[in-house]
Amino acid sequence: MLLHNIEELRDQRSEWKNLTVGLVPTMGALHEGHLSLIKKAKETCDKVVVSVFVNPIQFGPSEDFDKYPRTLDKDMELCEKEGVDIVFAPTPETMYGKGNRLSNDTLTYVCPPFFYVNKLCGKTRIGHFDGVCTVVLKLFNIVQPDYAFFGQKDAQQVVIIKKMVNDLNVPVEIVQCPIVREESGLALSSRNKYLSEEGKKDALVLSKILNNIKSCYKHGITDIKALKETAYSFLGDKHELEYLEVLNKNTLEEQVKADDDSIALIACRVEGVRLIDNIYLCE
Amino acid sequence: MLLHNIEELRDQRSEWKNLTVGLVPTMGALHEGHLSLIKKAKETCDKVVVSVFVNPIQFGPSEDFDKYPRTLDKDMELCEKEGVDIVFAPTPETMYGKGNRLSNDTLTYVCPPFFYVNKLCGKTRIGHFDGVCTVVLKLFNIVQPDYAFFGQKDAQQVVIIKKMVNDLNVPVEIVQCPIVREESGLALSSRNKYLSEEGKKDALVLSKILNNIKSCYKHGITDIKALKETAYSFLGDKHELEYLEVLNKNTLEEQVKADDDSIALIACRVEGVRLIDNIYLCE
Numbered sequence: 001m002l003l004h005n006i007e008e009l010r011d012q013r014s015e016w017k018n019l020t021v022g023l024v025p026t027m028g029a030l031h032e033g034h035l036s037l038i039k040k041a042k043e044t045c046d047k048v049v050v051s052v053f054v055n056p057i058q059f060g061p062s063e064d065f066d067k068y069p070r071t072l073d074k075d076m077e078l079c080e081k082e083g084v085d086i087v088f089a090p091t092p093e094t095m096y097g098k099g100n101r102l103s104n105d106t107l108t109y110v111c112p113p114f115f116y117v118n119k120l121c122g123k124t125r126i127g128h129f130d131g132v133c134t135v136v137l138k139l140f141n142i143v144q145p146d147y148a149f150f151g152q153k154d155a156q157q158v159v160i161i162k163k164m165v166n167d168l169n170v171p172v173e174i175v176q177c178p179i180v181r182e183e184s185g186l187a188l189s190s191r192n193k194y195l196s197e198e199g200k201k202d203a204l205v206l207s208k209i210l211n212n213i214k215s216c217y218k219h220g221i222t223d224i225k226a227l228k229e230t231a232y233s234f235l236g237d238k239h240e241l242e243y244l245e246v247l248n249k250n251t252l253e254e255q256v257k258a259d260d261d262s263i264a265l266i267a268c269r270v271e272g273v274r275l276i277d278n279i280y281l282c283e
Numbered sequence: 284m285l286l287h288n289i290e291e292l293r294d295q296r297s298e299w300k301n302l303t304v305g306l307v308p309t310m311g312a313l314h315e316g317h318l319s320l321i322k323k324a325k326e327t328c329d330k331v332v333v334s335v336f337v338n339p340i341q342f343g344p345s346e347d348f349d350k351y352p353r354t355l356d357k358d359m360e361l362c363e364k365e366g367v368d369i370v371f372a373p374t375p376e377t378m379y380g381k382g383n384r385l386s387n388d389t390l391t392y393v394c395p396p397f398f399y400v401n402k403l404c405g406k407t408r409i410g411h412f413d414g415v416c417t418v419v420l421k422l423f424n425i426v427q428p429d430y431a432f433f434g435q436k437d438a439q440q441v442v443i444i445k446k447m448v449n450d451l452n453v454p455v456e457i458v459q460c461p462i463v464r465e466e467s468g469l470a471l472s473s474r475n476k477y478l479s480e481e482g483k484k485d486a487l488v489l490s491k492i493l494n495n496i497k498s499c500y501k502h503g504i505t506d507i508k509a510l511k512e513t514a515y516s517f518l519g520d521k522h523e524l525e526y527l528e529v530l531n532k533n534t535l536e537e538q539v540k541a542d543d544d545s546i547a548l549i550a551c552r553v554e555g556v557r558l559i560d561n562i563y564l565c566e
Contacts, residue, residue: 006452017300105397108416108450114388133391134451141452167391168417169289169424 002076002087006142009049009088013144019046023145023172025136028052028089029069029190030078033180037149038082040177049143050079052089057102058131069193088143095138110134110168112160116252120156120243120265121276132157133164140172148172153179153187155265155278159252179277181207187277199271202238206266209234209244210279213264217281222257227264240269249280285359285370289425292332292371296427302329306428306455308419311335311372312352312473313361316463320432321365323460332426333362335372340385341414352476371426378421393417393451395443399535403439403526403548404559415440416447423455431455436462436470438548438561442535462560464490470560482554485521489549492517492527493562496547500564505540510547523552532563 003009013021022045024037034050041048052075059065072089079087092102100106110133116122117129140148150158158176165174180188185207186200195203209231216230224246231244248255249263260282267276286292296304305328307320317333324331335358342348355372362370375385383389393416399405400412423431433441445457463471468490469483478486492514499513507529514527531538532546543565550559 010454104394107396108447109394109396110451111387111392111394113390113392138450138452141454144454164391167421168393169421171293171424171427 001085002089004088004090004094006090006094009086009142012086016047020146021045021047021049021143022147022149023139023143024048024050024149025139026050026052026075027054027068027190028075029071029193030075031180031188031190033151033153033188035078035082036180037151037177038079038084040175041147041149042083044147044175045145047085048083049086049088049145050075050084051139051143052087053095053135053139055095055131055135056092057096057107057134058128060125060127063125064191064194069190088139095135104130107134110137110164112164113167116156116160116163119247119252120245121267122156124242129157129160133160136161137164137168137170140170145172147175149175149177151177151179152278153189153276155249155263156252159250185211187275189275191273191275194273195271199273202236203270203273203275205234205236205239206268206275206277207279209266210264210277213246214279214281217258217262222259224255224258227258231266235268238270242267242269242274246281284368285372287372287374287377289373289377292369292425295369299330303429304328304426305331305430305432306422306426307331307333307432308422309333309335309358310337310351310473311358312354312476313358314463314471314473314475316434316436316471318361318365319463320434320460321362321367323458324430324432325366327430327458328428330368331366332369332371332428333358333367334422334426335370336378336418336422338378338414338418339375340379340390340417341411343408343410346408347474347477352473371422378418387413391417393420393447395447396450399439399443399446402530402535403528404550405439407525412440412443416443419444420447420451420453423453428455430458432458432460434460434462435561436472436559438532438546439535442533468494470558472558474556474558477556478554482556485519486553486556486558488517488519488522489551489558489560490562492549493547493560496529497562497564500541500545505542507538507541510541514549518551521553525550525552525557529564 022041024041026034054068109130111130112133122129162174213227228244244266246258246262246264248261262281265278305324307324309317337351392413394413395416405412441459495513496510511527527549529541529545529547531544545564548561
């Protein structure tokens with residue numbers, strides 16, 4: 001069932017009072033990664049809601065909000081095939097009101113802590129995680145799910161959302177699901193659609209760099225500088241590295257040495273497309 | 284029943300699944316103003332929770348957090364007399380975790396819009412309304428009330444909380460209750476305890492100024508500068524006026540002329556105690 005309005009959704013939700021409800025928040029352009037979240041939600045919950053909303057307030061002014069892929073008909077088809085109960089696809093006006101300037105001048109924001117935000121993607125995507133937390137909390141309040149499902153692909157996002165849920169006592173359990181990859185190793189992403197065939201090949205360095213770091217760690221290298229330096233042999237002039245970090249996977253804190261709680265994270269542009277990926281050094 | 288822990292409260296709440304629950308959030312030191320909120324809650328809801336929590340993150344470093352009156356035994360007595368079902372009195376550690384520095388470096392905050400904050404009390408109490416919205420949303424998430432009751436005394440606070448509820452789709456209905464006054468006209472406030480008998484007399488100018496503005500409006504004066512100027516004859520050297528404004532009561536926007544949607548708001552120090560009051564020009 002496709003719903004666009006908050007009231008319709010609340011009406012439907014109130015009929016599920018004694019059932020467990022799972023929410024899979026997405027920006028649409030669904031791929032196997034999203035479908036793995038939906039499958040997990042179907043296993044866990046009586047009813048599953050997938051939200052499809054390209055959230056304007058998490059995009060910076062120079063980012064790809066306008067050209068972000070929108071494929072609602074295909075998304076609906078995929079959701080129906082997976083037995084999703086409701087696809088919730090509101091407009092920006094439904095979510096943020098008509099005529100509101102979308103800024104903290106005029107709207108209430110949820111602001112995750114500076115310590116979690118001022119690194120990795122947050123360092124270049126100013127305001128991005130404020131926008132993410134705000135829309136996720138709104139969706140939680142609208143859908144009132146028991147469980148919500150997020151992919152590990154956006155590792156910083158999951159850590160920040162777990163932190164928000166903890167800090168604000170949000171009564172939702174966050175379920176984190178593993179990254180889904182093409183056979184080549186490329187992490188699935190809606191933004192892969194921007195890449196040429198050539199670009200997709202160049203994009204393989206992200207997972208190669210991460211796998212190599214993990215392998216070095218398994219062979220006993222724990223010095224983080226040494227682990228990061230192993231990346232340089234992979235990078236060519238097609239790659240614009242934005243960051244490569246090895247941090248504590250739960251808190252995103254810097255570590256003296258890599259350990260079994262470490263995560264390696266990378267952001268790199270290929271053909272101008274910003275791609276991210278990450279790997280747990282021990283799993 | 285007095286509860287200190289979040290889990291105990293959630294357990295109790297889950298037994299009330301099919302009942303309506305009202306929350307009266309307070310900082311304790313309960314007076315007739317709070318009791319009017321509790322009475323309204325009892326009328327409206329099957330079960331009533333009163334929270335008693337002096338919230339550290341809404342006090343500035345030079346404010347009265349340490350000396351703010353704490354009278355839990357007496358508060359409990361009053362609540363029992365009113366038939367309150369649960370008094371929820373958590374510690375700061377329960378609400379914000381152990382060893383957390385209470386700042387936006389380490390904690391997720393709810394930040395109301397700058398336009399609503401950068402005036403009246405928010406202009407001098409930097410970060411105050413971030414602290415208020417954050418704790419109120421936490422309490423909403425912990426108690427999951429159907430209704431929450433706030434006094435009009437803190438007029439800017441109610442407007443900001445209604446805005447938060449709207450912006451973040453919080454599934455709670457906000458009920459605003461009128462100011463309760465002593466026979467003298469003095470608005471009840473926990474901070475009145477700081478005043479001497481002499482100070483309480485000096486404090487009467489707040490309500491006198493507001494009543495006079497309302498009376499002038501009823502007599503046809505709508506020029507806001509003229510309405511505000513009527514205050515000066517009341518103010519003496521015992522009074523440190525912080526602000527006196529006439530604004531739209533729903534949006535706190537400045538108006539060209541006073542009208543039936545106007546509210547007059549005042550903040551004034553007497554004996555160093557910061558007092559606030561307000562009045563609707565038409566009610």
